[in-house]
Amino acid sequence: MVVVGMVGYVKTPRGLRTLSIVWAQHLSEEVRRRFYKNWAKSKKKDFTKYIKKHVTDEGKKDIQSQLEELKKYCDVIRVLAQTQIGKMKGLKKKKAHMDEIQINGGDIAKKVDYAYSFFEKKVHVDEAFSKDEIIDITRVTKGNDYEGAVTRWGVIRVPRKTHCGIRKVACIGAWHPPPIGPMYKKVCRIGKPGQENHSARTEFDRTEKEITPVGGFPNFGVVKEDYLLIKGCCAGPKNMVVTLRQTLGKQTSRVAMEEIKLKFIDTGSYCICKCFQRSSQEKVKFYPRV
Numbered sequence: 461m462v463v464v465g466m467v468g469y470v471k472t473p474r475g476l477r478t479l480s481i482v483w484a485q486h487l488s489e490e491v492r493r494r495f496y497k498n499w500a501k502s503k504k505k506d507f508t509k510y511i512k513k514h515v516t517d518e519g520k521k522d523i524q525s526q527l528e529e530l531k532k533y534c535d536v537i538r539v540l541a542q543t544q545i546g547k548m549k550g551l552k553k554k555k556a557h558m559d560e561i562q563i564n565g566g567d568i569a570k571k572v573d574y575a576y577s578f579f580e581k582k583v584h585v586d587e588a589f590s591k592d593e594i595i596d597i598t599r600v601t602k603g604n605d606y607e608g609a610v611t612r613w614g615v616i617r618v619p620r621k622t623h624c625g626i627r628k629v630a631c632i633g634a635w636h637p638p639p640i641g642p643m644y645k646k647v648c649r650i651g652k653p654g655q656e657n658h659s660a661r662t663e664f665d666r667t668e669k670e671i672t673p674v675g676g677f678p679n680f681g682v683v684k685e686d687y688l689l690i691k692g693c694c695a696g697p698k699n700m701v702v703t704l705r706q707t708l709g710k711q712t713s714r715v716a717m718e719e720i721k722l723k724f725i726d727t728g729s730y731c732i733c734k735c736f737q738r739s740s741q742e743k744v745k746f747y748p749r750v
Contacts, residue, residue, distance in 0.1 A: 467560065537571040541559055543558075594645070
């Protein structure tokens with residue numbers, strides 16, 4: 461993600477209120493498309509006056525005064541970050557997704573200076589998360605109308621002789637300790653392009669193969685950028701933006717403190733039978749003369 465701005469909030473009896481927003485000098489077309497409903501028919505005049513503030517002396521003073529107001533009055537500082545949607549060639553989207561990332565630790569003045577130093581800079585995934593860390597996933601799911609417990613949550617149907625209904629939840633055990641609880645996601649691997657962790661090699665399996673399965677991921681393609689290998693389910697449809705965050709509470713369980721050692725990563729095709737882990741093996745069998 462790329463940091464393109466900063467916003468400050470003031471605490472009020474009715475919640476947080478926005479005080480001021482500071483934008484970076486250079487904003488890509490992907491971000492500017494987000495502020496228009498129809499980019500093709502628009503005049504594309506957004507941020508033209510604001511960009512001139514970073515050039516003129518009066519504009520620079522105005523921006524510095526905004527930063528001083530944030531340091532003096534604000535209680536919460538967040539940066540505005542955008543996704544690099546242009547690198548996703550398989551998606552038919554040109555508008556960048558934007559999100560607010562809160563900055564914690566230190567006083568407000570240090571938070572403002574720290575956020576301002578990240579303007580127009582890339583924030584990689586390994587700077588926010590680390591291996592063997594527990595994280596949360598937030599995602600928008602697709603609607604399935606009004607459904608029961610069996611379809612919605614996947615519970616088991618009760619026996620036939622129950623007179624209250626079959627597709628209902630029966631006794632699931634004690635309330636405490638709860639038999640059903642939140643399933644946290646654990647980061648198994650963080651891959652970066654050009655490094656060994658970007659491939660599917662492990663200490664047990666030293667085969668030279670890419671993390672992308674044979675034929676590519678359906679509806680996605682080939683993984684060329686940073687990636688996270690997560691243990692756990694991920695809600696929502698394909699090709700939708702995923703929001704990751706660290707857990708709100710400290711994880712002290714044995715599962716959370718466990719160090720994961722991957723032995724094998726399956727890179728078989730998702731479209732046909734998983735007979736081959738590399739595309740070269742498939743070519744040797746079916747196309748020996750090529």
